[in-house]
Structures are given as structure tokens and as C-alpha cells.
Amino acid sequence: MSSDTPETIVIGILALQGAFAEHQTILSRLKLPSHPLTSLLVRTPQDLAQCSALIIPGGESTTIASVAARTGMLDLLKEFCQNVDKPVWGTCAGCILLAKEATGLKKGGQELFGGMGVGVKRNGYGTQLESFEVMLDVPALRDPERPFAGVFIRAPIIEHVNESAPTSISIHTEIVARVPPSCLPAELHDAAETSNKDYTVVAMRQGKKFVTTFHPELTKDDRLHEYFIKRCVLGLVAQK
Numbered sequence: 001m002s003s004d005t006p007e008t009i010v011i012g013i014l015a016l017q018g019a020f021a022e023h024q025t026i027l028s029r030l031k032l033p034s035h036p037l038t039s040l041l042v043r044t045p046q047d048l049a050q051c052s053a054l055i056i057p058g059g060e061s062t063t064i065a066s067v068a069a070r071t072g073m074l075d076l077l078k079e080f081c082q083n084v085d086k087p088v089w090g091t092c093a094g095c096i097l098l099a100k101e102a103t104g105l106k107k108g109g110q111e112l113f114g115g116m117g118v119g120v121k122r123n124g125y126g127t128q129l130e131s132f133e134v135m136l137d138v139p140a141l142r143d144p145e146r147p148f149a150g151v152f153i154r155a156p157i158i159e160h161v162n163e164s165a166p167t168s169i170s171i172h173t174e175i176v177a178r179v180p181p182s183c184l185p186a187e188l189h190d191a192a193e194t195s196n197k198d199y200t201v202v203a204m205r206q207g208k209k210f211v212t213t214f215h216p217e218l219t220k221d222d223r224l225h226e227y228f229i230k231r232c233v234l235g236l237v238a239q240k
């Protein structure tokens with residue numbers, strides 16, 4: 001291979017449970033002219049070792065964590081997610097797993113992988129009945145005419161954002177999308193409008209880490225996958 005051929009970027013998708021196939025379908029459609037990329041379903045330590053980046057899908061965070069423990073992946077996933085140099089995106093259950101702290105966990109608690117400076121409340125909007133869809137304004141996509149369909153299924157709520165990642169290095173935090181306070185459970189409306197604005201954050205990037213509390217993989221819209229690859233994996237800055 002000639003030295004100016006860019007290396008293929010391997011994006012891992014954690015495939016222990018949940019909507020991993022949907023992420024893979026979207027990645028297979030994405031073409032970045034200067035950077036060949038491929039995706040890999042990650043189930044073993046050997047799979048993870050091949051990845052430059054990782055996506056943790058939506059599903060059931062308790063199940064994903066317990067399968068990870070059972071298959072000897074838990075410590076490796078913690079190490080990968082807590083390494084500031086590794087790009088990782090967590091969607092919904094993946095957001096819970098990537099969070100530094102979580103409340104509303106199942107009795108007996110559950111393991112988190114950590115890495116993202118947020119505290120989340122699991123099932124923050126309520127039960128399956130409180131699942132909803134809302135169009136989101138995502139300024140980073142620079143296309144105000146085309147909002148992004150936010151699909152929220154037993155989604156977590158971000159209770160607080162720590163401005164720096166859980167490391168000693170200060171890392172830029174970008175709030176990528178918010179829901180209107182009216183989407184929140186009634187008891188949080190006033191707080192979201194006055195004191196705790198973090199409740200409305202539904203997509204956020206911190207250095208190479210990215211979380212969305214909704215499911216872009218369940219839409220036909222590739223733009224947030226492209227955003228993750230450009231900003232977190234390739235480290236490109238926003239284009240005007």
C-alpha cells in the first residue's frame with residue numbers, strides 16, 4: 001500500500017444486545033471521500049482491539065452490562081471508554097453506559113463503562129408509554145431547514161453535565177441538541193426553564209465522546225453518524 005493511501009477506519013459497534021444492526025446499516029451507507037471506513041460488530045476482546053472507535057447502541061443497558069461482564073468484556077470496555085483518545089458514541093442505553101454516573105438503576109445497581117462527564121437518570125421520561133418523537137434543532141448540522149427526528153424510547157434524562165470530562169485534562173463540551181422543556185415530565189418543566197437547563201440536553205459531545213439520549217439509528221437520517229465520524233473520529237472542526 002502506498003504511504004499516501006489513508007488507512008481504513010474501523011468503527012466498532014458493540015453487539016451484545018440492542019439496535020446494533022441498525023447502526024451498521026447506516027454506517028454502510030456513509031461515504032467519506034478521503035477516509036475509507038468499515039464497521040465491525042464487537043463481541044469479543046479481539047474485535048475491540050481492532051477498532052479505532054466504538055458505538056454503543058440503544059437497547060437495555062442492564063442487559064448490555066451483564067452480558068459484558070459474563071463475556072469478559074467489562075473491564076476492556078471501561079478502559080476503552082475512559083480513554084480520552086478513543087472516540088465513543090452512546091445512543092440511549094449506550095448513553096447510560098457511557099455516563100460517569102446514573103440514577104434510577106435496577107435494584108442492586110449496574111455497571112457503567114464511564115468516560116462521559118454526565119449524570120443521567122435511567123428511564124427519565126417514564127415507561128414505554130412515555131416514548132415520543134420530536135423534531136430537534138441541531139445547529140452543528142448547519143441545516144436549519146432540516147431538523148433531526150429525535151426518537152425517544154424509555155430514554156434517559158441528562159440530570160447534570162460536568163463541564164470537563166472525568167479526567168484531569170480539560171475538554172471542550174458542546175451541547176449538540178436540546179428538547180423543548182414541554183417534552184420533559186411535568187415535574188421537571190419549571191426547573192428546566194429556570195435553574196436546571198441540563199435536563200433539556202439530549203445530545204452532547206465532550207472531546208471524542210458523544211452521547212444522544214435518542215435513537216438516530218432508528219431513522220433514515222445519516223447526519224449524526226457523519227457528525228460523529230467527522231468531529232470525534234477524524235477530529236475535523238466545524239465547516240462554515
Ligand SMILES: NC(=O)CC[C@H](N)C(=O)O
Pocket residue numbers: 057058059060061062091092093094096122123153154155156
Ligand atoms: N431505548 C433504550 O435504549 C432504552 C434504554 C433503557 N431504558 C435502559 O435502561 O437501558
